[in-house]
Amino acid sequence: MRSELYIDGKWVEPKKGGTFPVINPATEEVVHHAPSGTAEDVDAAVEAARRAFDEGPWPRLSGAERARYLRAIAAGIRARQGELARLEVIDNGKPLPEAEWDIADAAGCFEFYAGLADELDAKREEAIALGDARFSSKAVKEPLGVAGAIIPWNYPLLMAAWKVAPALAAGCTVVLKPSELTPLTALELGAIADEAGLPEGVLNIVTGFGPDAGQPLADHPGVDKLAFTGSVPTGSRIMAAAARDIKKVSLELGGKSPFLVFGDSDLEQAVEWIMFGIFWNQGQVCSATSRVLVQDGLYDRLLDRLVAETQRIKIGNGLEEGTLLGPLVSKGQLEKVLAAIDKARADGAVVATGGTRASGFNTGYFVEPTVLVDVPLASDAWREEIFGPVVCVRPFADEAEAVRLANDSRYGLAAAVMSEDLNRAERVAAALRAGIVWINCSQPTFTEAPWGGYKQSGIGRELGRWGLENYLETKQITRFAADEPWGWYIK
Numbered sequence: 001m002r003s004e005l006y007i008d009g010k011w012v013e014p015k016k017g018g019t020f021p022v023i024n025p026a027t028e029e030v031v032h033h034a035p036s037g038t039a040e041d042v043d044a045a046v047e048a049a050r051r052a053f054d055e056g057p058w059p060r061l062s063g064a065e066r067a068r069y070l071r072a073i074a075a076g077i078r079a080r081q082g083e084l085a086r087l088e089v090i091d092n093g094k095p096l097p098e099a100e101w102d103i104a105d106a107a108g109c110f111e112f113y114a115g116l117a118d119e120l121d122a123k124r125e126e127a128i129a130l131g132d133a134r135f136s137s138k139a140v141k142e143p144l145g146v147a148g149a150i151i152p153w154n155y156p157l158l159m160a161a162w163k164v165a166p167a168l169a170a171g172c173t174v175v176l177k178p179s180e181l182t183p184l185t186a187l188e189l190g191a192i193a194d195e196a197g198l199p200e201g202v203l204n205i206v207t208g209f210g211p212d213a214g215q216p217l218a219d220h221p222g223v224d225k226l227a228f229t230g231s232v233p234t235g236s237r238i239m240a241a242a243a244r245d246i247k248k249v250s251l252e253l254g255g256k257s258p259f260l261v262f263g264d265s266d267l268e269q270a271v272e273w274i275m276f277g278i279f280w281n282q283g284q285v286c287s288a289t290s291r292v293l294v295q296d297g298l299y300d301r302l303l304d305r306l307v308a309e310t311q312r313i314k315i316g317n318g319l320e321e322g323t324l325l326g327p328l329v330s331k332g333q334l335e336k337v338l339a340a341i342d343k344a345r346a347d348g349a350v351v352a353t354g355g356t357r358a359s360g361f362n363t364g365y366f367v368e369p370t371v372l373v374d375v376p377l378a379s380d381a382w383r384e385e386i387f388g389p390v391v392c393v394r395p396f397a398d399e400a401e402a403v404r405l406a407n408d409s410r411y412g413l414a415a416a417v418m419s420e421d422l423n424r425a426e427r428v429a430a431a432l433r434a435g436i437v438w439i440n441c442s443q444p445t446f447t448e449a450p451w452g453g454y455k456q457s458g459i460g461r462e463l464g465r466w467g468l469e470n471y472l473e474t475k476q477i478t479r480f481a482a483d484e485p486w487g488w489y490i491k
């Protein structure tokens with residue numbers, strides 16, 4: 001485990017010398033002391049990234065040359081997959097198989113963007129047909145500059161990959177600020193990039209708290225673009241900071257995503273995907289389908305099966321074989337989730353199962369997977385992100401009501417619809433105001449496809465070719481190519 005910041009290709013102590021404890025959420029043990037970066041370290045990191053962008057080779061390399069580094073980083077991640085997955089479990093709490101999946105996805109993300117970096121060489125320039133034959137014009141894609149990436153704790157290495165891989169592919173340089181709750185694998189990414197021979201200053205990693213390290217990065221005039229994933233209130237602060245210097249900004253924020261289950265759905269499949277949609281990663285998933293709407297007729301049977309299966313979920317330390325639900329990431333998150341359940345009860349919701357700290361654990365931030373019913377539409381439990389293994393289930397009568405209830409939210413990250421009638425599923429998918437719609441499933445996420453939110457769930461799209469566009473500027477180069485002079489002033 002690394003105890004220094006990675007700045008300008010070197011491992012350095014934070015300038016103020018502080019550290020913060022990294023706590024294993026399953027045991028509450030302090031497993032490490034991570035370096036606590038502050039504004040001084042952010043200054044050094046941005047300066048290094050600035051130099052690497054303005055004077056270094058990185059943005060001037062061909063896409064194919066950059067792709068070689070991205071592939072080397074992917075190989076470095078794969079070579080250390082087991083170790084990185086275990087670090088993720090110790091840091092975040094998630095079950096080991098989930099962490100292994102995340103690490104493989106992170107490597108896959110670097111490989112995918114290596115492919116797009118290769119393609120960029122051929123796609124960099126595009127001739128533009130003008131309506132005036134005296135001119136010729138082309139549009140040229142160029143790297144945007146220094147990117148500040150601020151990420152959350154729910155998928156620590158994967159969220160880093162979603163930003164760092166496309167930024168590097170585009171030719172940007174990066175300052176990465178991981179969450180103070182999960183700094184371990186991001187620091188390892190620095191070591192992997194270093195081993196891959198990434199030129200100094202191209203990737204800089206400053207761990208630390210939001211106000212101490214995140215805010216100075218957002219405020220820094222040397223940063224050209226901010227890429228943020230996290231909560232809506234912090235996203236709003238990031239956007240305000242970006243507004244001062246008109247920094248480019250992309251935001252991936254929270255959600256309260258609906259899952260519409262029509263009466264013709266297969267009961268077992270519906271229960272499986274509802275559970276995958278809310279209990280995966282302890283429900284700490286921005287796109288978690290936390291509002292489940294079930295058509296009358298299927299509702300009672302489905303609720304019985306959902307409650308029964310939810311009660312069978314094996315809760316435990318993520319490193320224990322067979323664990324399907326680990327602890328929440330932190331004491332703070334546990335308290336937030338329990339408070340949200342208490343508030344739901346006070347607002348009139350009924351706990352069908354769960355609703356408390358998991359029994360049988362003397363330590364660890366474990367909470368029972370929880371199903372809430374009769375949740376008032378105006379209550380926080382229905383409207384606000386809980387970010388824990390808590391699902392609200394509610395009946396609906398017909399398609400129009402389901403769509404209306406689903407869209408009645410300030411969020412619009414994701415939605416899911418389940419029906420045997422694919423025409424209906426497509427019609428509902430079109431009507432849902434969300435950036436991602438799953439049909440007959442919930443949550444599978446692919447590096448190739450665009451990811452991001454409508455409404456208050458964000459701005460811009462990550463992943464796929466859309467993710468690369470986040471880190472590119474478009475330059476118009478227009479040439480006067482006529483034989484005769486222009487002749488406006490000088491005839």
Ligand code: NAD
Binds near residue numbers: 238453
């Ligand atoms: P958060 O907003 O508390 O923190 C996110 C990051 O911002 C952390 O690195 C934090 O240190 C930093 N930060 C905090 N205050 C800051 C400030 N003033 N200036 C700059 N940076 C600051 O979010 P979180 O609790 O880490 O993550 C959970 C949230 O993330 C949830 O709302 C979830 O929905 C969202 N999320 C969204 C996506 C998506 O793709 N849309 C993915 C994962 C998580």
